Amino acid sequence: xxxxxxxxxxxxxxxxxxxxxxxxxxxxxxxxxxxxxxxxxxxxxxxxxxxxxxxxxxxxxxxxxxxxxxxxxxxxxxxxxxxxxxxxxxxxxxxxxxxxxxxxxxxxxxxxxxxxxxxxxxxxxxxxxxxxxxxxxxxxxxxxxxxxxxxxxxxxxxxxxxxxxxxxxxxxxxxxxxxxxxxxxxxxxxxxxxxxxxxxxxxxxxxxxxxxxxxxxxxxxxxxxxxxxxxxxxxxxxxxxxxxxxxxxxxxxxxxxxxxxxxxxxxxxxxx
Amino acid sequence: xxxxxxxxxxxxxxxxxxxxxxxxxxxxxxxxxxxxxxxxxxxxxxxxxxxxxxxxxxxxxxxxxxxxxxxxxxxxxxxxxxxxxxxxxxxxxxxxxxxxxxxxxxxxxxxxxxxxxxxxxxxxxxxxxxxxxxxxxxxxxxxxxxxxxxxxxxxxxxxxxxxxxxxxxxxxxxxxxxxxxxxxxxxxxxxxxxxxxxxxxxxxxxxxxxxxxxxxxxxxxxxxxxxxxxxxxxxxxxxxxxxxxxxxxxxxxxxxxxxxxxxxxxxxxxxxxxx
Numbered sequence: 001x002x003x004x005x006x007x008x009x010x011x012x013x014x015x016x017x018x019x020x021x022x023x024x025x026x027x028x029x030x031x032x033x034x035x036x037x038x039x040x041x042x043x044x045x046x047x048x049x050x051x052x053x054x055x056x057x058x059x060x061x062x063x064x065x066x067x068x069x070x071x072x073x074x075x076x077x078x079x080x081x082x083x084x085x086x087x088x089x090x091x092x093x094x095x096x097x098x099x100x101x102x103x104x105x106x107x108x109x110x111x112x113x114x115x116x117x118x119x120x121x122x123x124x125x126x127x128x129x130x131x132x133x134x135x136x137x138x139x140x141x142x143x144x145x146x147x148x149x150x151x152x153x154x155x156x157x158x159x160x161x162x163x164x165x166x167x168x169x170x171x172x173x174x175x176x177x178x179x180x181x182x183x184x185x186x187x188x189x190x191x192x193x194x195x196x197x198x199x200x201x202x203x204x205x206x207x208x209x210x211x212x213x214x215x216x217x218x219x220x221x222x223x224x225x226x227x228x229x230x231x232x233x234x235x236x237x238x239x240x241x242x243x244x245x246x247x248x249x250x251x252x253x254x255x256x257x258x259x260x261x262x263x264x265x266x267x268x269x270x271x272x
Numbered sequence: 273x274x275x276x277x278x279x280x281x282x283x284x285x286x287x288x289x290x291x292x293x294x295x296x297x298x299x300x301x302x303x304x305x306x307x308x309x310x311x312x313x314x315x316x317x318x319x320x321x322x323x324x325x326x327x328x329x330x331x332x333x334x335x336x337x338x339x340x341x342x343x344x345x346x347x348x349x350x351x352x353x354x355x356x357x358x359x360x361x362x363x364x365x366x367x368x369x370x371x372x373x374x375x376x377x378x379x380x381x382x383x384x385x386x387x388x389x390x391x392x393x394x395x396x397x398x399x400x401x402x403x404x405x406x407x408x409x410x411x412x413x414x415x416x417x418x419x420x421x422x423x424x425x426x427x428x429x430x431x432x433x434x435x436x437x438x439x440x441x442x443x444x445x446x447x448x449x450x451x452x453x454x455x456x457x458x459x460x461x462x463x464x465x466x467x468x469x470x471x472x473x474x475x476x477x478x479x480x481x482x483x484x485x486x487x488x489x490x491x492x493x494x495x496x497x498x499x500x501x502x503x504x505x506x507x508x509x510x511x512x513x514x515x516x517x518x519x520x521x522x523x524x525x526x527x528x529x530x531x532x533x534x535x536x537x538x539x540x541x542x543x544x545x546x547x
Contacts, residue, residue, distance in 0.1 A: 226324065227328075227429075228368070232348075237392060239392065
């Protein structure tokens with residue numbers, strides 16, 4: 001028997017459907033946030049590829065201009081620059097020191113000059129810094145749920161987007177739970193001295209049981225999704241999806257073609 | 273009507289059955305409360321009654337489950353979900369983490385069903401209104417408290433509009449006001465003909481809502497009777513279960529030699545809860 005549901009009487013002030021849909025769409029904070037999430041993904045990937053594949057300083061400098069401009073437009077400089085510098089500066093210094101002390105492979109210790117070492121350090125600093133910046137900018141400005149919605153609207157399998165989001169959520173879930181457990185341990189008087197490294201080492205024994213427990217939650221979450229018909233084959237109804245302008249589509253194809261061309265030229269040895 | 277004939281159910285890989293032989297029928301408009309000590313098999317019974325076990329969970333059900341006279345064997349989970357709605361006890365795992373707003377979270381099921389957009393919006397607005405969640409509609413589901421998440425999970429179930437419901441401790445993290453809202457919403461659904469199976473530790477929620485209570489122990493039904501008869505049964509206390517305040521108060525009064533009219537006491541307690 002299909003139960004006869006009676007509705008509407010429970011509503012206090014039924015909202016206008018159009019206005020409700022307008023309310024649940026995210027409001028972009030900056031012109032960068034207004035870009036379609038797939039455009040942001042392609043822009044980030046293209047920046048990283050140019051940064052990594054083009055030899056010498058040219059690649060990282062061009063990538064730096066793109067990533068820097070994007071970061072400024074997104075008004076996200078502090079959040080992007082900090083992790084980029086924290087990771088890139090030590091690696092750049094390490095590379096320069098290594099070159100200075102051990103010399104280049106071809107010339108041996110005597111061939112390494114301070115300017116040569118500084119140049120290598122700068123290149124490593126730029127490459128690592130821009131790569132980190134591109135990743136952080138994308139992750140910090142793009143809600144994975146909106147990206148998944150956009151990909152689903154483009155025809156990517158719902159199971160794939162669901163699964164990817166759930167798997168990506170496992171890491172943060174495990175760390176959040178470890179933080180909870182360590183906070184509870186501290187509340188019971190356990191003190192781990194010796195700074196952040198000791199704290200990290202003390203949390204290692206918690207990783208496996210917490211991961212097992214998170215996998216249990218993952219299975220329970222999958223059951224909850226199934227009980228909401230997520231396994232139903234066929235297209236589902238989307239309430240909204242991120243706008244995608246013609247100019248952005250052109251930009252994405254152009255960036256994809258550019259990256260392919262760079263990779264082909266690099267493989268063919270035309271980029272030096 | 274939900275009708276379960278179970279000779280045994282075992283989870284995947286497990287050899288020992290989690291549920292022993294039992295028969296259970298829940299009629300239209302009937303509310304059956306399920307109680308029992310820890311590890312009694314309450315959650316397993318909920319999963320089997322909703323068809324999620326073995327359809328999603330896996331395992332082996334020796335027996336049959338019929339919903340409105342139709343067997344569920346071989347039915348895909350998304351079809352079962354429209355016939356019997358199931359909400360598990362941990363609200364943190366009931367939310368999808370796929371939606372940016374509570375509104376979209378509640379809409380997820382109807383969206384998955386491919387319903388027209390207008391119907392989805394109408395269902396979601398209705399479900400939110402039933403549980404007083406309109407003010408949370410634009411909140412990020414990841415920022416909800418345990419109680420709010422539990423209400424949202426129930427609203428998401430209501431938006432699916434299943435014919436019958438199986439709820440596993442639906443109010444475990446709710447305050448009294450939230451519990452009353454859930455109780456009211458469930459009573460409305462039962463009034464419209466849904467069969468409801470309520471797995472709960474809170475006897476006070478059961479009291480008045482469930483006319484019939486079954487008590488499980490070690491995967492078997494050990495008591496199955498009218499609520500009052502179950503609350504008064506010596507085995508109920510022996511299993512470590514706590515009867516509702518009304519029954520406890522009457523027992524205390526009786527031990528002190530004071531007689532209380534059960535009907536007036538129930539009315540007074542209900543009035544107190546309302547105020």
